Amino acid sequence: MRADRQEQDLKFTRRALLMAGAGGLAFLGLGARLYSLQVLETERYRLMSEDNQFNFNLLPPSRGRILDRFGVAVADNRDSYRVLLVPEQSGDVASALDRLQPFLPLGEYDRERILRTARSQRSFHAITVADDLDWHTFASINLNAPDLAGVTPDVGEVRSYPFGPAFAHVLGYVQPPNDEDIANNPREAERLLRHPGFRIGKTGVEIARESDLRGQAGALKTEVNARGRVIRELPEQSTEPDAGRDVVLTLDADIQRYAHERLGQESGSAVVMDVNTGELIALVSAPSFDPNLFVGGISSADYAALRENDRNPLFQKSIQGTYPPGSTFKAVVAAAALEHGVAPPGETVRCTGSVRLGDREFHCWRRRGHGSVNLREAVKTSCDIYFYEIAERLGIDRLHEMATRFGIGEQFDIGIAGVRRGNMPNPAWKRSRYNQGWSTGDTYNTGIGQGFVTASPLQLAVMTARVASGRSVSPTLYRNAMLPPAAHIGVSDDALARVRDGLRAVVEEPGGTSFSLGGLGIDDIEMAGKTGTAQVYSITAAEREAGVRDQEDLPWRLRDHGLFMCYAPADNPKYACVVVIEHGGGSSAATRPARDILRRVVARDPSSRAGVFADLGNARPGGA
């Protein structure tokens, strides 16, 4: 019995020690596991813990402004109150929007857009629920934000175009990037591009200078809890965003706005250029649209209205529209005639109102004729017969060469997309285009700027500037102090002087086609100019019978385009201005707006203001 007891005690002790040993081993295993996690792998977990603890919130850069030549902002940024939603924090997006509904009523369309965006991107990317809110709405959401999980009220920047439609075509506009834009950008830009409210240039200067304007995103390091709530910000460990660079244009906002207003509801263009530098001072296409509408997302109704408008507001006519230059082209023909000696001084051509060429009759715009005219008179009165004659004497090749020298048919690059090159025809061109030989009739038509020759308003402005300055200036839209002076155009000064004399006579002498304008209207500063009409439709004999005699009798879209090119001062040219009015019914529609715009430009020129400026000499503000 006693031995039994002892045996039992021993057995229990053995087994107890065995169990204790097993337990000890298990605890040793736990210790080893802790050692592995906390000593061997601690770096890895410390990083993961910091990854939990800190977020890098993207700070979008301010977009660079676009300034006019005097520093006036024509594209600026303003504060925009908006509401963002982070699906990762809000949970189900649809019910999050339901919770938001009392403070921010959303239409079906917006709901659909938000839900679609939520499906298409990772759930930690924020979605813009609403943009550009009024203060009242924004404040009420701010107040209730703590109860609205995942909803973040935010102040962002949004693009604004203070001059609205006046700069629409030149500046273009910005919009949120679409998937294609994101695919076309480098991968590292994706986070910025997907940032809510971030916009990129879509057209005009905004897209052309995107890389300058965009800037570099910064990052704000924040400590966040598990629900994504920011506990504190760590500015000392953050990087500031680098704002985009400002882009300075050669345009003058005052002239641009004035030119846009002056064209009114007409369909047309106005281009103002510094004749010595080629700097564009105004580049207007009318009618226009408000680019601010596009920034916030234009409604489909508004967009359809713009698209369907027969005056084509979305089309940048100043660089994309090409028209037969009409009689404005005579300045080039005259220069060629003088340069090549086919119009000797004193020689006249007799204009009877028409001239026969084979079995075709070519008319002068003045049916009863001009009588005997020399080159000066022919320019002044815009005699067509005279220019048929000297065009034939020159021949198309010499004409082509001279026109090209003045920029007709030349492809210009002004740093925005869409610049058209127009056309300066020659026999080779006609052969390849129509598979037909060149005829003298083609030369006649070219001699008065009709037929195959076409040019954009921008090209006509270049032509005017080159006539006025005698230099091969090229148009530029961006301010650049380092611009080298343009080379001489390679036409004799005498020839140019005589062309300019004729152009001055058009406006300043009785009998000139634009004498009725009454000149520039600033002191005794003279201007020079040339009218032009681009025929759109020939009134048929049958219509003539039916009483259609004048342009006013035709439907708007069949009326002729009116053109006017001018520059001032006539004796020392500084500014060129070209206005083209589509279907204006003749040049008179263009002359007055062009003169008014040119007058304003000249009036703004420092040297034409009170003589005090001249007395200051080279003194600068603040200098001795």
Place this chain on the structure above:
Amino acid sequence: MAVFRESVPRDIPGKMMELNWTLVLLLVLLGAAGVGMLYSVGGGSWEPWAINHAIRFALGFVGMIVIAMFPPRFWMGLAYPVYVGALILLVLVEVAGVTINGAQRWVDIGPIRIQPAEIMKLALVLALARFYHDLEDTKVTTISGLLPPLLIIGIPAILIVSQPDLGTTLLLAATGVVVIFMAGLSWWFIMAVAGLGLAGIVGVGIYGLENILAEYQMDRVHAFLNPDFDPLGINYHPNQAVITLGSGGMTGKGFLEGTQSKLGYLPEMQTDYIFTALGEEFGFVGGISVLAVNALIMAQGVIIAISCKSPFLRLMTIGVITTFASYVFINIGMVSRLLPVVGVPLPLISYGGTVVLAVMAGFGLILGAHIHRNAEPPRGAGLFG
């Protein structure tokens, strides 16, 4: 030959003299660590957890000393009634329990809400110890020696697994098996059962684990084997727990400086995941210290068990200490991703009233066993002897 019989203290002062102060000190260390960590995860505040934990620990401590004063006979008499009472409570949970977090584990009795499963852990140990105390040593490996213990373990196990609470069930079963083993089950029988178990594991492997476990349990196993699976869902807590522990490093981020716990990356940190907060703030040094204290408690328990003369006290002590050690192992194993997720608290450190009181009551029994280690109550007294 005169046999020197070691005495058993009979009055309260005498019993107080015999208290195992080493064990008491170790338990106080754990309780203090619990209060400290709850103060920290509460955001450096006594509210809402630390103060309650301190109060419960204090109450439990008094209860523990009181329990230690009662002689073994008292507990032997109470063993079966307590067991039956706990069974009734478990059935009550089935029919009138409160569901929290999808599991029906609580039952309201008057103003207090208790987890009958916690009571059952002690009741089971008492019932088994009582049974073997009365059983002749030679009958341990017989049908009449095996069937009752298996029923004593099996009935509550089935009730608890249906709550569902797999963790507690496994704990209960493990404790029961250890007590049977310690009661002296013959090795050849153990070998046979182990062989059967092995065959069972192979069978499960062929049959497929997914046909046995509930879907959520299967998900936990899957998540455990693939840490990258569903990182924001089922694997979120296990992964965050490991990050919390690992980021503590050798010496930790410092008291109240844990970022994972403060920023809420581990919700419910005050309960099952409290050890990770400790590991984050006190590092490997802190974690291994807590582990060491627990190991010393376990060792102390085994020493006491061996020193006891009666089978009842021995088995009771071994049973209670097995439950305790299993708690610690499963909890720390789980939060360090050594085991799949099993909802088991860390004794005396995790927040939770019933567990603290149940554990303290358990140690009251162990302290009592130490005081009365020389007592030899009669064996084979029958059901209510």
